[in-house]
Amino acid sequence: MAHLMSRRGFLVTTIGAASLAGIASFAPAAKGATQTDGTTITPTEALRLLREGNARWVAGNPQRIDHTTNGRELVKGQWPFAAILSCADSRVNPENVFDVAEGNLFNVRNAGNVAGDISIGSLEYAVAVLGVPLIMVLGHSSCGAVKATQAAVDTGRMPGGDIDAIIDQIRPAIEGLPANHTIEQATKANARHSAKELIDASAVVRTAIDKGRLDVVEGVYNLGTKRVQFLP
Numbered sequence: 001m002a003h004l005m006s007r008r009g010f011l012v013t014t015i016g017a018a019s020l021a022g023i024a025s026f027a028p029a030a031k032g033a034t035q036t037d038g039t040t041i042t043p044t045e046a047l048r049l050l051r052e053g054n055a056r057w058v059a060g061n062p063q064r065i066d067h068t069t070n071g072r073e074l075v076k077g078q079w080p081f082a083a084i085l086s087c088a089d090s091r092v093n094p095e096n097v098f099d100v101a102e103g104n105l106f107n108v109r110n111a112g113n114v115a116g117d118i119s120i121g122s123l124e125y126a127v128a129v130l131g132v133p134l135i136m137v138l139g140h141s142s143c144g145a146v147k148a149t150q151a152a153v154d155t156g157r158m159p160g161g162d163i164d165a166i167i168d169q170i171r172p173a174i175e176g177l178p179a180n181h182t183i184e185q186a187t188k189a190n191a192r193h194s195a196k197e198l199i200d201a202s203a204v205v206r207t208a209i210d211k212g213r214l215d216v217v218e219g220v221y222n223l224g225t226k227r228v229q230f231l232p
């Protein structure tokens with residue numbers, strides 16, 4: 001608990017001491033994406049690492065490669081090269097999907113990979129403090145949250161409880177599609193919608209993109225083939 005409190009204290013101190021613009025301008029000094037040899041992982045290189053890792057996972061040849069080794073101890077800090085906004089679904093584990101070691105990915109997960117305030121704040125921390133060069137919004141096949149939203153849109157009936165808050169986040173993505181859309185189309189649309197919500201809501205993210213330090217990309221994980229379709 002003390003550790004959590006300490007980290008929270010650091011986060012609060014960091015953000016409390018600066019305006020949003022201040023946090024964004026702080027990002028260049030963030031060291032999350034810097035290798036021990038001093039080179040910086042670019043957004044393009046980070047995306048390549050995700051693609052290559054998923055190819056190993058698809059091929060049934062996982063190696064759990066650690067991209068931030070060489071003298072860096074996780075007990076002393078974290079140096080992830082990407083942040084993943086993915087579903088809480090128990091079958092979608094980003095370290096497996098992208099075949100990397102602990103400490104390589106900053107994972108933000110919730111049902112439906114939606115970009116609500118808490119998720120956006122977590123991703124801003126990854127960008128502004130940890131310096132990740134890449135955010136991937138990762139949807140997946142057979143997503144219960146997407147199916148539930150389709151049902152709510154079709155019937156006009158909401159599930160109830162705080163699940164409704166998730167439905168409300170996904171709903172605009174579904175309502176923007178033709179009435180006869182497929183679950184695959186809905187899943188892609190939801191990933192794109194979350195990415196757009198993130199960018200629209202976050203000055204930290206937009207500034208990092210404008211300065212070429214960050215890319216936001218979307219993908220869909222197929223539970224059957226284990227392949228991630230990186231969306232254009």
Ligand SMILES: [Zn+2]
Binds near residue numbers: 111140146
């Ligand atoms: Zn899901």
